[in-house]
Amino acid sequence: MDKPVIELIEVNKQYNGEQALSDISLRVADGEFLSLLGPSGCGKTTLLRLIGGFESCTSGTLLLDGMPVEGIPPEKRAVNTVFQNYALFPHMSVFDNVAFGLRMARKAQDEINGLVAQALKRVQLTGRERRRPSELSGGQQQRVAIARAIVNQPRVLLLDEPLSALDHRLRKQMQRELKRLQRTLNISFILVTHDQDEAFAMSDRVVVMQGGHIEQIGTPMEIYEEPVNLYVADFVGDINVLDGVIEQQSGPQTFAAMVEGAQVSLRSKRNVTPGQRVHVLLRPEDFRLELEQDVAKSRDLFASFHQAKLKGTVQRLYYQGATYDVEVTLEDGKTVQVTEFFDEDSEDLSFKPGDKVILGWYEGWEVVLPYEK
């Protein structure tokens, strides 16, 4: 990242003695789509308001295009916000809402007309210029809010849970449109959301936050496949947490370990030492599941489970449409969720409650973390 458009250096924010943000350091590249992901109260909205100029840092530095912006009010920052619930001016028409920023910048009327028309075209609202916000649907109001912000050609667009008020179908559609818009405009977007799917679908990078801290920054794939701790792993999608102990190093980045009572082979880039307690994280779709009797019969199948052979019993099946989830109780009593695709050769589900099964995973798909709990 050669020239970040926004840079935060050890930013802290306190509200009435409570730490809302602690030691936030973050760089946002020009033209990047970044998401701040976390539960409510994690500080993501505070961070956005800090960048927008509605809050000031208690300590630390915030740079916009390399310039410190501490003390510069929101109206003087080349940053625009799409507010949660849109905050459209109810006493103004769609045109006047979108033209507001241009008028404040004292643009000529001709230029304003052209830019507003262009912005409304981008969000597909041409022809609604004279309407009041109250006469528009939720999705249309959302588009006005976006047009009102992008018409000013900001360096960074801040989006505060912009899609949370829309229904599922509209949300999916707006996610694609926002991504398309961000590509064509080539300005940085910072999106605040508590929805992992939304963050993953749109972002170049995701910042996972909790309790005012940044837990992890990475591409959606890194966050999903290489979570740095249990919190991140658990927040982004379903996860199975197996407990184990490292027994010895058996090769480069390869370890023999005892996990949930079974002898397994683990891969990890982390420095783990023999005797160390670890968590082994596996997504439901990372597991392989076979009937115990099938594995016993087939030498090939048996060999392919050489890395891990956990024994368990199928408890329940959950039909999910394209997939189905299998709930398996391991021999030591721990319950795990396994996602299986339908077998194309048979219409029946391959498993039924009570089946004795062997559980393994594809080599290297496991994430090994130091023991936390």
Next chain:
Amino acid sequence: MKNSSRFRQLLIGSTYTWMVVLALIPYLILFIASFLLPGDDQLVQSGLSFSNYQHLISPAVFSMARSSILLAGVAALLCLLVGYPFAYILAQSSAKVQPLMLLLVMIPFWTNSLIRTYALVMMLKANGVINQVLMALGLIEMPLQLMYTQTAVFIGLVYTLLPFMILPLYAALKAVDPRLVEAGRDLGANWLNTFFRITVPLTTPGIIAGCMLVFLPALGMFYVADVLGGARSMLLGNYIRDQFLIYRNIPMGAAASVTMTVAMGLMLLLYFFASKRLNREAMQ
């Protein structure tokens, strides 16, 4: 259950009784009296007549109406200029301070306004509190002539009616979504632009309500002008009082009263429809 509903009936019933006996019936009597003529030995004499209303159409009454409307209008404007900043600060201040400030606004309500007007005399007269303080501070050598001036009348009207301006403005300002103000700032508007393009338009219903609540009572508040202004110019209120108390022409006073009430009612009606439209527009 039964007791509480009976209690409610009693409460509502007594309110209605109060309104009927002390407001509606007297008003009906006034209304009827306005079509009668004054008698020589009785208060009124029988016989239907519109002459009272005809008498109202006279240059003298028009001139009184004009000065009353001017006085009330200026009072409303002054209240708006004083009340809006106060209500704005009130709405912005912390949740702890707000009730206290509201209480300070409300306290004068608990004292009769005529008594408060006389209390103002104590402040404004030549050897009153204001002059004594100013002289003690050495700011003036001679007492200022405050009493019996137009200024004193406006001080009295603004002092008496300011709460009626502040309360609706406060309610309107509290209802403005703070995010709209933030959105204005975000889009490059400085404080002044945000205030005049967002806050003021969104509080228009409150501004109109406050102005009506000041303007209408100010039209009839003859005693403030009397006590503080020395009754220099005749106002509609003075005229009505004089008809009743000095000239004993009850039908004439009644006709003037009814006319003024109808005019105020029309203004309220206008306000009602205007605010309904504004509220509909402000709805999101």
